[in-house]
Amino acid sequence: MDQLVAIRGFARVVEAGSFTRAADSLDMPNATLSKLVQDLEAHLGVRLLQRTTRRVTVTPEGRDYYEKTMRLLRDLDDIDTSFDIARSKPKGQLRVDVGGSTARDVLIPALPDFMARYPDIRIDLGVSDRSADLIGENIDCVIRGGPLDNSTLVARAIGQAHLITCATPGYLKQFGTPAYPDELKNGHKLISYLSSQSGRAFPFRFERRGEQVEIKVAHRIGINESNAHLAAAVAGLGIIQTFGYAAGAALESGALVEILPDWRPQPYPFHVVYPQNRHVSQRLRVFIDWLLQALPARIAVAPARPRGKTRTR
Numbered sequence: 001m002d003q004l005v006a007i008r009g010f011a012r013v014v015e016a017g018s019f020t021r022a023a024d025s026l027d028m029p030n031a032t033l034s035k036l037v038q039d040l041e042a043h044l045g046v047r048l049l050q051r052t053t054r055r056v057t058v059t060p061e062g063r064d065y066y067e068k069t070m071r072l073l074r075d076l077d078d079i080d081t082s083f084d085i086a087r088s089k090p091k092g093q094l095r096v097d098v099g100g101s102t103a104r105d106v107l108i109p110a111l112p113d114f115m116a117r118y119p120d121i122r123i124d125l126g127v128s129d130r131s132a133d134l135i136g137e138n139i140d141c142v143i144r145g146g147p148l149d150n151s152t153l154v155a156r157a158i159g160q161a162h163l164i165t166c167a168t169p170g171y172l173k174q175f176g177t178p179a180y181p182d183e184l185k186n187g188h189k190l191i192s193y194l195s196s197q198s199g200r201a202f203p204f205r206f207e208r209r210g211e212q213v214e215i216k217v218a219h220r221i222g223i224n225e226s227n228a229h230l231a232a233a234v235a236g237l238g239i240i241q242t243f244g245y246a247a248g249a250a251l252e253s254g255a256l257v258e259i260l261p262d263w264r265p266q267p268y269p270f271h272v273v274y275p276q277n278r279h280v281s282q283r284l285r286v287f288i289d290w291l292l293q294a295l296p297a298r299i300a301v302a303p304a305r306p307r308g309k310t311r312t313r
Contacts, residue, residue: 091120244302
């Protein structure tokens, strides 16, 4: 038995909560991983995992062994990293998760620069607006917008995005251009962005000179993926509130028109997030440093506010 390989396999089962997910993340057969853990248990003379047909739970002895061996693995990774730094050539695989429009309009256009700097790093990019399980899915980091509520994760701020409200010229010709947020309640058709976790619609938010307004009305259509959300607006289905970087091309071409520009809400924070208890490899470290340098200006893209007098009540 290769004890180090067995320890790493056991740790992935603990983190993923199942042999199948752990084996997939390690790119090895389920049976091979199960045999590694069995051999490790036989070597130690203790039961590390309690297996049933539905789930895998960690025994008290397994939890203690995991915590102690994780310190060992982190120390070993630190030693490996010190030699990587000396060679100044980070390499290996990075698994990164990012939302749809952020991938399309922010990250992917900037990636050629990173790949040119670090040709030995391979990136597997997971693109969706769902909330990813970093530990269970063995993801190195995620790029997400909004408030953070998971204390087991480390977050680094990478910028703030502007939220804008827009619709097609055809829609506005048919239904009129609202001058105030409250007018959205009067027969306008809203396209809501739905939470991938709860399925609930995010309200439309507005702010002007300290006055905050939140609009919660029944939407005409709700969508839980950012690219499809924008496409629905371009198709003329109604009014959306989205990020300036996502709507930039449609606004520039005239396919969409910003409305209520003086009522833009506070900028929306974006972070790169990674597990607190996981060793930060050199390849992840250089990727995060690059994100902090390359993404803020791209995330902050927004159309200029129109000049001239604004209507007041």
